[in-house]
Amino acid sequence: MPVLLHIRRAQDTILKHLRQHQVCGGIAHAFNGSHQQADEFIKLGFKLGFGGAMTYSRATKLRELAATLPLESIVLETDSPDIPPDFLEKGLPNEPQYLPRIAQTLADLRGMSLAEVAKVTSENARHVLPGLK
Helix, strand or coil: CCEEEECCCCHHHHHHHHHHCCCCCEEEECCCCCHHHHHHHHHCCEEEEECHHHHCCCCHHHHHHHHHCCHHHEEECCCCCCCCCCCCCCCCCCCHHHHHHHHHHHHHHHCCCHHHHHHHHHHHHHHHCCCCC
16 A cells, blocks of 8 residues: 655654655655655655645745656645645635646646646556546
């Protein structure tokens, strides 16, 4: 089974433990680590989740990662109702219906079409979670 990780300020600790156990990959949800940590998760077969936080222009480190990591290693998520995107009015909850706009942010950061980003990130999600339609 894939491992779904929700990590807060513990990427290196989690990586250390993952290296000690054989896992078949998974998703590092709401990824916010460094480029080096991202590379290590990818080597272990993980996809990295990007969502609402990526839509904030002040999230420069996260946006740089979203723009430069291999697209084949990224999945999109809303983390509904948490982590609202920048385009929502303050106080409103995040919802799955906003995923296309989050995908557009990724497409803009990468200089790609929304269709291509949606295609690849959807394939990535189905790879990790084959039961998805």
